[in-house]
Amino acid sequence: xxxxxxxxxxxxxxxxxxxxxxxxxxxxxxxxxxxxxxxxxxxxxxxxxxxxxxxxxxxxxxxxxxxxxxxxxxxxxxxxxxxxxxxxxxxxxxxxxxxxxxxxxxxxxxxxxxxxxxxxxxxxxxxxxxxxxxxxxxxxxxxxxxxxxxxxxxxxxxxxxxxxxxxxxxxxxxxxxxxxxxxxxxxxxxxxxxxxxxxxxxxxxxxxxxxxxxxxxxxxxxxxxxxxxxxxxxxxxxxxxxxxxxxxxxxxxxxxxxxxxxxxxxxxxxxxxxxxxxxxxxxxxxxxxxxxxxxxxxxxxxxxxxxxxxxxxxxxxxxxxxxxxxxxxxxxxxxxxxxxxxxxxxxxxxxxxxxxxxxxxxxxxxxxxxxxxxxxxxxxxxxxxxxxxxxxxxxxxxxxxxxxxxxxxxxxxxxxxxxx
Amino acid sequence: xxxxxxxxxxxxxxxxxxxxxxxxxxxxxxxxxxxxxxxxxxxxxxxxxxxxxxxxxxxxxxxxxxxxxxxxxxxxxxxxxxxxxxxxxxxxxxxxxxxxxxxxxxxxxxxxx
Ligand SMILES: Cc1cc2nc3c(=O)[nH]c(=O)nc-3n(C[C@H](O)[C@H](O)[C@H](O)COP(=O)(O)OP(=O)(O)OC[C@H]3O[C@@H](n4cnc5c(N)ncnc54)[C@H](O)[C@@H]3O)c2cc1C
Ligand code: SF4
Numbered sequence: 001x002x003x004x005x006x007x008x009x010x011x012x013x014x015x016x017x018x019x020x021x022x023x024x025x026x027x028x029x030x031x032x033x034x035x036x037x038x039x040x041x042x043x044x045x046x047x048x049x050x051x052x053x054x055x056x057x058x059x060x061x062x063x064x065x066x067x068x069x070x071x072x073x074x075x076x077x078x079x080x081x082x083x084x085x086x087x088x089x090x091x092x093x094x095x096x097x098x099x100x101x102x103x104x105x106x107x108x109x110x111x112x113x114x115x116x117x118x119x120x121x122x123x124x125x126x127x128x129x130x131x132x133x134x135x136x137x138x139x140x141x142x143x144x145x146x147x148x149x150x151x152x153x154x155x156x157x158x159x160x161x162x163x164x165x166x167x168x169x170x171x172x173x174x175x176x177x178x179x180x181x182x183x184x185x186x187x188x189x190x191x192x193x194x195x196x197x198x199x200x201x202x203x204x205x206x207x208x209x210x211x212x213x214x215x216x217x218x219x220x221x222x223x224x225x226x227x228x229x230x231x232x233x234x235x236x237x238x239x240x241x242x243x244x245x246x247x248x249x250x251x252x253x254x255x256x257x258x259x260x261x262x263x264x265x266x267x268x269x270x271x272x273x274x275x276x277x278x279x280x281x282x283x284x285x286x287x288x289x290x291x292x293x294x295x296x297x298x299x300x301x302x303x304x305x306x307x308x309x310x311x312x313x314x315x316x317x318x319x320x321x322x323x324x325x326x327x328x329x330x331x332x333x334x335x336x337x338x339x340x341x342x343x344x345x346x347x348x349x350x351x352x353x354x355x356x357x358x359x360x361x362x363x364x365x366x367x368x369x370x371x372x373x374x375x376x377x378x379x380x381x382x383x384x385x386x387x388x389x390x391x392x393x394x395x396x397x398x399x400x401x402x403x404x405x406x407x408x409x410x411x412x413x414x415x416x417x418x419x420x
Numbered sequence: 421x422x423x424x425x426x427x428x429x430x431x432x433x434x435x436x437x438x439x440x441x442x443x444x445x446x447x448x449x450x451x452x453x454x455x456x457x458x459x460x461x462x463x464x465x466x467x468x469x470x471x472x473x474x475x476x477x478x479x480x481x482x483x484x485x486x487x488x489x490x491x492x493x494x495x496x497x498x499x500x501x502x503x504x505x506x507x508x509x510x511x512x513x514x515x516x517x518x519x520x521x522x523x524x525x526x527x528x529x530x531x532x533x
Contacts, residue, residue, distance in 0.1 A: 036477065046468050046482035047468050048466045048468055058466070059530075060468055062482050062530045062531035063512060066512045069532075146470055146480065146482065147478045147479075147480060148480070149470065149472070149478075149479040174469060174495070175469075175498075192427075193427055193431075193432030194427035194432075196425070197425050197427050198427065198465060201425075202465070202494075388431045
């Protein structure tokens with residue numbers, strides 16, 4: 001069985017990329033999803049706030065997913081549910097496993113990696129103390145409460161003030177679990193202001209900044225959590241302990257792209273993003289394999305996932321297209337200069353750019369009234385003013401073909417003060 | 421005078437709102453002023469939750485108030501939502517409670533199931 005395109009993962013990235021490839025004329029498209037339904041993580045994000053960019057209206061997560069599901073129903077795109085992709089080999093054969101077909105190998109002329117991300121667990125941040133029940137990730141709790149209708153506990157504390165932690169603070173409060181506080185290691189929250197106001201302030205939930213969990217107590221079920229203030233080096237300060245009698249601790253301590261699948265593949269990987277390296281077409285170092293969504297780099301807004309995925313789908317169509325005219329190999333490497341932690345894409349093949357390329361990146365701390373400067377060969381190509389940037393929010397700039405043609409083989413993007 | 425953090429855009433301006441004189445300070449743009457006044461007079465929110473579903477793929481199906489309602493009504497609205505049960509199949513957007521608590525706002529399911 002050969003498909004023109006096999007998409008791995010049926011979350012918003014997989015759905016939007018498959019759809020866009022189909023719309024651009026790719027005929028045989030297959031989306032493979034290990035879960036019982038497509039929609040990915042959106043199915044459990046029942047709150048609203050999605051889609052302002054893509055659909056110009058405020059939707060809940062499931063509604064956003066439903067829009068794509070409805071659009072896909074109108075096409076000939078095939079979807080395989082309850083199917084786990086085990087391996088991709090050198091011939092672009094996709095090895096799948098499900099109860100219907102057993103172990104099966106299908107061939108893709110092109111592949112999109114859209115496996116999403118997973119949450120960091122307790123092991124990833126090594127919290128001391130015992131290991132009782134009642135300590136779980138915020139996303140797992142979200143699934144229990146919103147889809148399975150189970151109460152996670154009576155009294156809870158949340159570690160990590162990213163958006164998922166904040167959203168769950170409100171959700172648990174509404175479902176009758178008392179939330180005693182949200183604990184954050186940094187001196188600022190990683191969540192959107194909107195979520196601080198609507199999820200914590202509205203429910204009088206205190207936010208403990210510059211604090212961390214220093215002990216977990218309980219035999220079978222969690223009984224107590226101790227938190228302490230931390231110093232500038234993030235070391236707990238003795239004597240600042242606070243005790244909370246809680247039976248539940250939610251961890252919202254970050255997301256990591258889910259890329260186990262490519263461990264054995266010979267494909268360029270970026271240790272900054274924990275995803276693959278891509279060029280302007282979202283194409284990886286292996287010809288015909290593309291990536292988008294949270295598997296590529298963690299996004300905070302699904303709207304940006306959809307935009308990126310659409311681009312990946314279009315690139316697949318171009319890649320498979322009949323008039324594959326020979327393109328030059330002028331490749332520009334994007335370097336993150338002062339203030340940036342990464343860029344996606346990591347490289348650009350200028351000849352493949354039609355008019356513009358969007359470059360996404362994150363900054364390493366909060367910046368007010370600064371400039372983003374784009375330089376090549378020590379020459380300033382362009383600058384943009386920004387009055388506010390923070391690590392929790394992905395930034396995006398547009399590079400035009402004109403700008404790229406002025407560059408040599410490297411572009412540096414950095415943050416500088418206004419005055420300079 | 422009341423302190424309000426603007427949530428209209430990610431900048432999150434800290435504002436002071438003087439309700440009698442309809443004066444807002446600390447906002448960086450007009451949208452902040454409008455939000456600040458509304459937030460002090462009647463803060464409103466869209467309320468989302470889940471309700472029971474029979475015969476569906478999951479035990480719960482998500483719902484929302486079709487428009488923002490007075491935020492103080494949140495717990496009461498969740499109580500009302502808990503009282504109802506729907507049957508699969510149901511289409512996204514189906515009204516499951518009309519005019520909840522006399523607010524004039526309907527509650528709809530937010531996916532097919
Ligand atoms: C707990 C949580 C809450 C979030 N809340 C919000 C929010 O409130 N608002 C917001 O804008 N964003 C939120 N996000 C970010 C969110 O991840 C993105 O908005 C978006 O869902 C990412 O889309 P995706 O398709 O890349 O990943 P996902 O939605 O994670 O989809 C990936 C899909 O791939 C499947 N898959 C993975 N590996 C395989 C395999 N080997 N074989 C077959 N299938 C596979 C998975 O089952 C999954 O369905 C949240 C993320 C998480 C983890
Ligand atoms: S006042 Fe204007 S700039 Fe400030 S947060 Fe509100 S919308 Fe943004």
